[in-house]
Amino acid sequence: MSRNTHLVIGCLLSLFLASSLSMAGTYRDEFDGNAIDTNLWEVMAEGNATYRLEDGQLIMESPDVADGLLIYWRGGDITDEDFTFEIKATVGAETNNAGLIAFIRSDLPPTLNTTINAEWKNMFWCGTNTPGWYINNDDWNNTGVNGPEFEGIWKAEIKGTDIICYFNGDEVVTIDKIPEERFVCFGPDTYTSHYLGSMTVDYIELSGPTVKDAAVDAAGKLPVAWGKIKKEI
Numbered sequence: 001m002s003r004n005t006h007l008v009i010g011c012l013l014s015l016f017l018a019s020s021l022s023m024a025g026t027y028r029d030e031f032d033g034n035a036i037d038t039n040l041w042e043v044m045a046e047g048n049a050t051y052r053l054e055d056g057q058l059i060m061e062s063p064d065v066a067d068g069l070l071i072y073w074r075g076g077d078i079t080d081e082d083f084t085f086e087i088k089a090t091v092g093a094e095t096n097n098a099g100l101i102a103f104i105r106s107d108l109p110p111t112l113n114t115t116i117n118a119e120w121k122n123m124f125w126c127g128t129n130t131p132g133w134y135i136n137n138d139d140w141n142n143t144g145v146n147g148p149e150f151e152g153i154w155k156a157e158i159k160g161t162d163i164i165c166y167f168n169g170d171e172v173v174t175i176d177k178i179p180e181e182r183f184v185c186f187g188p189d190t191y192t193s194h195y196l197g198s199m200t201v202d203y204i205e206l207s208g209p210t211v212k213d214a215a216v217d218a219a220g221k222l223p224v225a226w227g228k229i230k231k232e233i
Helices: 003-022 113-119 209-219 222-232
Strands: 026-029 041-046 050-054 057-062 068-073 083-091 099-104 120-126 132-135 139-142 150-159 162-167 170-176 183-187 197-207
Touching (some): 050 068, 057 068, 183 197
Antiparallel strands (some): 050 057, 083 150, 120 132, 150 162
16 A cells, blocks of 8 residues: 555544544434444343344344343543433333433443332333333323334433423423432333333434543544554555
């Protein structure tokens, strides 16, 4: 490979890196690759729960109540900053299905509801029987949207002292944010006590200072990858 070709490819990588950094603060994953980006997502699965990328979608399945699957954003815990978590997904028609996006006190793996319920800070879920939002283990409200197969865009926004939940662009509820650190996760069921089901994700979009730090860290791995490519040429 010629020196000029090296320079062109290097410039293209630099432009890509600069573009990534210019988007700092917002990250959108459309799952159009061959594998989930484990630099940005941590998969925690129990039992026979599985996930895969197929035709630009992330497909997650917890086929039985003994199975569970949660995927965490690796950007770390959220403390005082504003943060937005949006997901477009379809939830299957299985009985007791309850796909969710959630803020949780600690990055626990899927576990019995008696354990993990106490850790939820805010959960916004979507299922054929009980779509709604849930906060601090003592407050629940049905969004009034049901169907044999549940599809839509869910968004949870931390804004100052509030957490605002939206469904398909409409505000569902605004609740007080308790000032504690929290992590971000999503999955096809809420826990492994009696829930199961499937969830197909079209995209996830995150915004906030924590997202900025994670995006910069992930982009910084490109020079290392380019160094490996040059070594093998």
